[in-house]
Amino acid sequence: xxxxxxxxxxxxxxxxxxxxxxxxxxxxxxxxxxxxxxxxxxxxxxxxxxxxxxxxxxxxxxxxxxxxxxxxxxxxxxxxxxxxxxxxxxxxxxxxxxxxxxxxxxxxxxx
Amino acid sequence: xxxxxxxxxxxxxxxxxxxxxxxxxxxxxxxxxxxxxxxxxxxxxxxxxxxxxxxxxxxxxxxxxxxxxxxxxxxxxxxxxxxxxxxxxxxxxxxxxxxxxxxxxxxxxxxxxxxxxxxxxxxxxxxxxxxxxxxxxxxxxxxxxxxxxxxxxxxxxxxxxxxxxxxxxxxxxxxxxxxxxxxxxxxxxxxxx
Numbered sequence: 001x002x003x004x005x006x007x008x009x010x011x012x013x014x015x016x017x018x019x020x021x022x023x024x025x026x027x028x029x030x031x032x033x034x035x036x037x038x039x040x041x042x043x044x045x046x047x048x049x050x051x052x053x054x055x056x057x058x059x060x061x062x063x064x065x066x067x068x069x070x071x072x073x074x075x076x077x078x079x080x081x082x083x084x085x086x087x088x089x090x091x092x093x094x095x096x097x098x099x100x101x102x103x104x105x106x107x108x109x110x111x
Numbered sequence: 112x113x114x115x116x117x118x119x120x121x122x123x124x125x126x127x128x129x130x131x132x133x134x135x136x137x138x139x140x141x142x143x144x145x146x147x148x149x150x151x152x153x154x155x156x157x158x159x160x161x162x163x164x165x166x167x168x169x170x171x172x173x174x175x176x177x178x179x180x181x182x183x184x185x186x187x188x189x190x191x192x193x194x195x196x197x198x199x200x201x202x203x204x205x206x207x208x209x210x211x212x213x214x215x216x217x218x219x220x221x222x223x224x225x226x227x228x229x230x231x232x233x234x235x236x237x238x239x240x241x242x243x244x245x246x247x248x249x250x251x252x253x254x255x256x257x258x259x260x261x262x263x264x265x266x267x268x269x270x271x272x273x274x275x276x277x278x279x280x281x282x283x284x285x286x287x288x289x290x291x292x293x294x295x296x297x298x299x300x301x302x303x304x
Contacts, residue, residue: 029194029220039194039223043187044230051234068200069193072186 005052007087010037014045015084018055018074022081025058025073046074054080164214168195168221175221175228180235187231191224 005011013035018026026034032042049055056077060070076084172195176188195217202213277284285298 027194027197028190029197039220040226040230041223043191043224043227044234047183047231048234069189069196071193071197072190 005048005054007091010035010041011045011049012088012091013037014042014049015054015088018076019081019084019088022076025075027071027073031074049080050074053077054083161210165210165217167214168217171218171221172224175224178225178228178232180232183231183235187228191221195220 014031014037017031017034028039028042028046031037031046032039035042037045046055046057050057054077055074057072057074059072169192172188172191175191176184179187198216198220199213202209202216205212275286277286281301283300284296285300287295287297
């Protein structure tokens with residue numbers, strides 16, 4: 001499942017946004033604002049995540065919308081949550097600055 | 112003479128004032144006649160432009176969905192149109208900038224969808240690459256080979272002193288592990304041997 005999905009920075013942004021509230025339902029416009037992505041980037045990612053089974057989409061119930069068209073909400077699946085946790089942890093580890101012993105400063109006046 | 116002159120000046124002044132009043136009245140009347148027409152025309156034009164520009168994102172969404180594969184097309188179109196409606200809903204609370212904000216946000220959203228439509232269509236038509244098996248070496252390779260044999264073979268798989276034996280239908284098949292997860296059958300004999 002995870003083999004089919006390429007984890008890019010944009011994918012990580014979407015995952016982080018969804019993972020902050022893993023049980024909540026998110027819609028496209030909200031994720032665009034939260035992750036700071038354009039619609040052209042977000043929707044292909046949502047499509048890939050849904051295809052890979054990380055998230056699932058569900059249509060809003062049309063009973064109480066006041067004439068507004070129903071929206072599609074996305075929610076993380078159980079597998080998606082654990083895979084997202086793993087992907088985010090790996091990304092954090094990868095971008096964490098490595099602690100390298102800084103060279104000792106030469107004493108003043110000796111240079 | 113001077114009285115005549117004064118009366119003449121007074122008459123002229125009165126006439127000029129009267130003319131000015133008449134001219135002003137006519138001008139106001141003319142303005143009164145012209146203003147509603149100009150205003151109506153301007154309003155009609157602005158409504159026309161507003162309607163056309165407001166509909167533009169809808170046209171762009173339709174264009175974007177053309178690139179999508181058939182099964183996803185109607186669903187994504189529905190989803191995107193609902194988001195456009197949400198943009199309109201969010202911007203209606205700003206009385207002065209409402210229209211400009213709405214058009215700007217809708218256009219940005221819709222133009223991005225042209226790219227999204229193309230990318231989703233490309234993903235759908237590109238076959239998913241098969242995952243490449245991780246290379247196996249040495250002992251783990253031999254173990255994988257034996258496991259693979261056990262999975263593929265209904266018979267028993269035994270290993271004796273590095274020699275792999277597959278017991279199948281009363282026969283003993285000696286298999287040699289060659290390389291990676293590849294092996295070959297070396298000898299087939301009856302189990303009674």
